[in-house]
Amino acid sequence: MESAINKVVLSGFAGADAEIKTFGNQKLARVNLAINETYRNSGGEEVKRVQWFNLTFWNAKADIAEAQVKKGTGLRVEGRLQANSYDSKDGKKRYGVDVVVSDVVIRENEKQQAF
Numbered sequence: 001m002e003s004a005i006n007k008v009v010l011s012g013f014a015g016a017d018a019e020i021k022t023f024g025n026q027k028l029a030r031v032n033l034a035i036n037e038t039y040r041n042s043g044g045e046e047v048k049r050v051q052w053f054n055l056t057f058w059n060a061k062a063d064i065a066e067a068q069v070k071k072g073t074g075l076r077v078e079g080r081l082q083a084n085s086y087d088s089k090d091g092k093k094r095y096g097v098d099v100v101v102s103d104v105v106i107r108e109n110e111k112q113q114a115f
Contacts, residue, residue: 029062074107
């Protein structure tokens with residue numbers, strides 16, 4: 001049997017500055033990525049919508065995200081999907097999916113910088 005593949009590539013814009021947390025000697029950066037989509041509905045009208053994705057950067061990539069990812073920064077990321085769950089304040093079980101980033105390109109105007 002062929003091994004499983006868990007890979008995603010996204011291109012969009014940071015919805016806010018990177019949020020940073022530290023756990024001992026580990027650093028985590030979280031960023032919400034907005035991807036604008038346009039399509040035509042069954043009536044032929046153009047519809048625009050925004051899809052939001054949660055990005056997670058660890059350690060050295062978190063350091064760079066902290067320094068360079070601000071609201072509106074253009075990003076192209078590659079990573080893997082990671083499902084998670086947590087208990088909300090109202091006691092309900094909540095589920096989500098994050099993109100754990102392995103590679104990223106920061107798009108600044110026409111210039112791109114990879115890390």
